[in-house]
Amino acid sequence: MPQLIRIYQHGGPHVLRIENVDVEPPLPGEVQIMQTAIGLNFVDTYYRSGLYSMVLPSGLGMEAAGSVVAVGPGTNGFVEGEKVAYVLGPQGAYAQLRNVAASTLVKLPAHVSPAMAASVLLKGLTAEVLLFRLQQLMPGSTLLVTAAAGGVGSLLCYWARAHGIRVLGVVGRAEKKQRALSAGCEEVWLQGESFSKGVRELTGGQGVDVVLDGVGRATFQESLCCLKPRGRMVSYGNASGAVEPVSPLELASRGSLTLVRPRIWDYIATRSELEAGAAHVFEALAKGHIHARAEQSWPLHEAAKAHEALESRQTKGLSLLYT
Numbered sequence: 001m002p003q004l005i006r007i008y009q010h011g012g013p014h015v016l017r018i019e020n021v022d023v024e025p026p027l028p029g030e031v032q033i034m035q036t037a038i039g040l041n042f043v044d045t046y047y048r049s050g051l052y053s054m055v056l057p058s059g060l061g062m063e064a065a066g067s068v069v070a071v072g073p074g075t076n077g078f079v080e081g082e083k084v085a086y087v088l089g090p091q092g093a094y095a096q097l098r099n100v101a102a103s104t105l106v107k108l109p110a111h112v113s114p115a116m117a118a119s120v121l122l123k124g125l126t127a128e129v130l131l132f133r134l135q136q137l138m139p140g141s142t143l144l145v146t147a148a149a150g151g152v153g154s155l156l157c158y159w160a161r162a163h164g165i166r167v168l169g170v171v172g173r174a175e176k177k178q179r180a181l182s183a184g185c186e187e188v189w190l191q192g193e194s195f196s197k198g199v200r201e202l203t204g205g206q207g208v209d210v211v212l213d214g215v216g217r218a219t220f221q222e223s224l225c226c227l228k229p230r231g232r233m234v235s236y237g238n239a240s241g242a243v244e245p246v247s248p249l250e251l252a253s254r255g256s257l258t259l260v261r262p263r264i265w266d267y268i269a270t271r272s273e274l275e276a277g278a279a280h281v282f283e284a285l286a287k288g289h290i291h292a293r294a295e296q297s298w299p300l301h302e303a304a305k306a307h308e309a310l311e312s313r314q315t316k317g318l319s320l321l322y323t
Contacts, residue, residue, distance in 0.1 A: 003323075004095035005303050008057045010050030013307040016060070016094075018300070026072035026099045033084060033100060037118035038093050039063030040298075040306055040319040041151070042239055047091060048307065051238065059092025060303075061321075063122040065114035075102050083108040085117035087125060088265070088274065094303055096323045103271060106278040111286055119318040120155070120292035122264075124281035126236070127155040127290070129267045130212050131163075132280070134260055135232055139164030142208040144199060144226050146215045147239065148185055149176035151318050155290050156212055157183035162289040168208065170195050170219060172313050179316060191218060196225035207231060217241035229255030236262060239313075294320040 001020040009015055026032040044061055046052040065085035068078050078084065086093075088104040108117050130152075131137060143160050147153040148169030160167050161184030169185035171177055180188045187202055189195035200207060207228035213219055214237030224233055235243055251257040268274040284290045297320040298306040309315050 002095065002097035003300060004092070004098075005060055005300065006057055007048060007060060010048065010056070013048070013304040013311075015048065016304045016307065018303075021095075023097045023099065026070050026075070028072045028074045029102055030072040030099045031068055031075060031078050031084070031102045031105060032070035032072075033064070033066045033098055034069045035064045035066040035093070035096060035098060036323055037065050037115040038095075038300065038321040038323070039065075039087075039118045039122050040310065040321055041122055042237065042310055045307055045311055046238065051242075054091055059090075059094060061093030061095075062089070062091060063087045063118060064093040064095075064098070065108065065117040065121070067114070069097075072099075072102075078102055078105065078107075083114055083117075085114065085121050087122040088268070094300060094321065096300065104274075106275060109282050109286075112282055112292075115294065115320065115322075116285070116292035119294045119320055120285070120290065121278065121281060123152045123155055123318065124284070124290060124292075125268060125277045126152050126264050127159055128277050128280050129262060129264055130156060130234060130236060131159055133267055134234060134262060135210060137163070137165050137210060140166065141210070142166045142168065142203060144168045144170065144208045144211045144223065145185070146170040146191070146211070146213045146219045146223060147172065147237070148180035148183065148188060149316060150214065151315075152214055152237075153212075154179065154183045154317050157185055158290050159284060160184065162284075162287075168199060168202065170215075170223075172215075176316065191215065194222070196222050199226040203228075210234065212236065215240050216243050220244075224254060224257065227254070227257055230257070231255070232258040232260065234260045234262065292318065294318045296320075297322055299323070
């Protein structure tokens with residue numbers, strides 16, 4: 001019988017329960033997928049802990065890939081055996097077999113396996129939004145990436161460097177410095193250091209054009225100090241906790257800075273946006289601008305161990321659950 005992960009209360013990794021479940025045939029507009037790879041994303045811990053709200057009991061996870069095994073009545077565009085992936089829809093990707101809305105699926109090109117897609121699609125779409133839809137970063141622009149050795153962070157560094165952008169990085173641990181350098185960072189600082197001083201020195205006192213900050217509270221204020229006048233602060237994650245309120249006057253006093261807090265869902269809200277974003281990610285994979293090899297993986301029934309590793313910052317790069 002197929003298995004899934006379900007939670008009945010918010011809390012630590014211990015609230016993740018593995019259960020057997022009967023999966024009904026797909027309804028009109030749905031496709032049933034045998035999922036072989038499931039994306040493991042830090043945002044999953046936000047939903048599990050209650051930082052992001054959801055109705056309980058609930059499944060968990062929003063990204064997976066596998067093969068179509070059944071198509072609902074009247075559902076067009078997909079056939080059995082096709083390799084597909086998704087990042088949208090209700091929580092519940094931590095499962096072996098699942099019915100999902102056909103409108104949320106993207107077909108995988110021949111060069112992208114289900115494991116690659118589940119490793120990179122959500123993180124890749126996030127990087128695509130951060131780099132290409134929020135601002136016009138030109139060759140020669142200077143970018144600072146926090147959590148530069150993480151899943152999204154390393155993709156940002158690779159992709160930005162491939163477009164001629166000067167990339168600087170911040171990491172949480174000394175052993176992650178080399179990984180960030182290998183991903184394309186010109187220089188890397190530790191999170192606990194006064195990295196803004198190093199950024200200023202390296203940029204001749206000017207600062208950077210854009211900061212992409214996925215850490216949150218622990219790096220936010222220091223990151224603001226790294227921006228040049230009229231620079232842009234993009235806060236897209238809360239790994240160290242939610243950012244405290246910022247006064248618009250503070251942004252003005254620091255040189256007319258811009259602060260953006262994007263949600264990826266608002267940039268792939270339509271079918272055309274989702275397909276265009278996914279195509280850009282798959283193209284970047286084909287060109288070698290980004291990579292999609294999972295650094296660590298766990299079987300579905302060890303999802304709690306995976307969450308412990310995520311939250312203790314023990315993971316590097318991309319992570320997977322597999323069935």
